Amino acid sequence: MDFDQPMDRTGTSSLKWEWFKDRDVLPLWVADMDFAAPEAVTTALVRRSHHPVYGYTLPSDALYEGILGHMKRYFHWEVKREWVVFIPGVVTGFNIVARLVGEAESIAVPTPAYPPFLAAAKNAQREMVTVPLSVENGRIAINRTVLEAHLPLNTKLLMLCTPYNPGGTLLTREELSGIVDFCQERDILICSDEIHADLVMSETGRHIPTASLSPAASARTITLMAPSKTFNIPGLGCAMAIIENEALRTRFQDAMAGIVPYVNLMGYEGAMAAYIHGGPWLKEVITYLRANRDYAFGRLAAMAGLSPLLPEATYLIWMDARGLGVKDPAAFFEENGVGLSDGAHFGAPGWLRLNFACPRALLTEALDRMERAVP
Template sequence: MNTDFEFDHAPDRGDSASSKWEKYAGRDVIPLWVADMDFRTAPCVIDMLHERIEHGVFGYTQPPHELPTVVAAALERDFGWTIDPDWIVWMPSLVVGLSVVSRAFAAPGEEVLTAVPIYPPFLSAPRYGDRITVTVPLREEGGRWLWDFDALEQAVSPKTRTLLLCSPHNPTGRVWSRDELVQLARFCERYDLVLVSDEIHSGLVLDQDKQHIPAATLDDIATRTITLLSASKTFNLPGLGCAFAIVSNQQLRSKIQRTMRGIVHHIGALGFFATLAAFRDGQSWQLALVDYLRGNRDLVESELPTMPGLKTWHVEATYLAWIDARELSVDKPAAFFEKAGVGLYDGTLFGAPGFLRLNFACPRKRLKDALGRMLEAVLTR
């Protein structure tokens, strides 16, 4: 499939109130930090939004009738996961979801466990609600990031209520194997923890021999699992604010709904209808996107190892590369590359000072320019 034309010609986002691009407005810095893509979304989503906008009335909205069954059918199609549409709890974003679950299952002063490096709201969400974030490090072995089960055993306490899992993993790009997930599930059962699995990157598995396994499909774990999902990463819709939790356990579901009541705002029509089009009609575009991202990933993985002082890992899923810049021996690696014209995310925010995250979801030519600037910077410093 030739995807080059579509993804090579992304629109100029410079004057579109984009968070990613506004950060460096007026400066010659290629923004490869926050996780959105520079590509237009799928044509089926744009068509659906045109149709809804033409209607011209934007009153309070509930999920379109078809949407829950469309979501259920997509999960069956993509992962062989059978859900009851009634298990879906709509919310405006996954970050909201992380805050809600942190508060719903742990009381103030109780603990929420996760592993670093990790997408920053995993660390802040419990703290914002006066819950305690407890972290263990992932361990690196044989060029891969793995869970450290000994560290988990040491960190869990009588006050731990919840384990936050990111699957596939931002920022290391791991697609957790069935064995790894089963081990995590057993751990949650042993210590009676609620397992919260953020699967927002599940539509972005790049390795053709890997498959995303929803945590809730593992034997016996579904009743203690909350899955957080949306179409927003795969279809580049985070600005439209539509996400959901899938919760088969009715008790856990009502705890979530009670925690949201009066605080979490309902979802707008555009978010709902975009999600509907994406899950129902977006599959061929998604395949083309993943194909293009795989090419960008391969470029990143061939270029970064030529840069003295940087180390990186194979990205199995996501459009994010995780980079160890500690050997570069510069004080602030993110500031160093920013000065060279490339805006990367500072690993400190992910609980890993000295590391960087690079978002490669942009036209290949822009990525080549950015990697060229990085090479030049490390060679000439």
């Protein structure tokens, strides 16, 4: 796969590119990649489209096998078929989980946060408690200590994002165990958004699914995963909640009933092809992304006024831009031809997020523009 190949997304109604339509702004914001998905995905979609009946569709045995095989191979996690509940998106998933919380209970959301996390409690008409995380040793630290310091006794749900977006922290076994033990002691349900699980940038690190830690962890965890970030197919709308605890799974399914649509047939088809045949593509894309990460991080770190964090996972660099001395760093770079995600939407004004999942030439042009713009 030639990831250096320029990818013209004109005419595809791409959210990332249409946002700055008709303006010379290079979009390095929303989290999708400017790379073609694995060829096997395209082949499967084309093949399926040749049958002209697009009727109600079930997840196939092959799809279940693909998912279970992926969890075992990449995470040494033995998932059973009946634990898997298909949903059209991970955001849908954590909004369903927020609806499992009682009226007098609160939902903990560590910040900075992927913006839809900040809306979930309000959507469910529940109280949100934010947990301000800080940077320790160059990474955003999420652990038992910070939860202990901020969670009131009525907190009954923790919105955990692992690997952490923004910032790209890959939680260690010790950090995760501490969080799970604390939730066990306080009887807190864990919603573990692991959408970035496959995108590990650190050469030595490994993603550990929260539920795979122990039977006790699995009993109180709803894991949200998807092939969308991993294989660059977010527009296909297929994700899953993995829930071992049967009573919890039933509550989740009850909260979905009549509201959440079934996954569409192309979503199932794409997910199946990706999980079964996408392994070699994934290996190659990670090699390419790791090189882009090191290149982008090096250049950003050398720019006056910017303090980037080196992501251990995700293809997103989170950086402190307060040193620039401009009022609105996102607007500043946009005026200078680069579209980044505004940290204010993540609860961190003055910070920015840069998506480096694009051909090197595009990344280089964007970094050149940023370099010329900084004082």
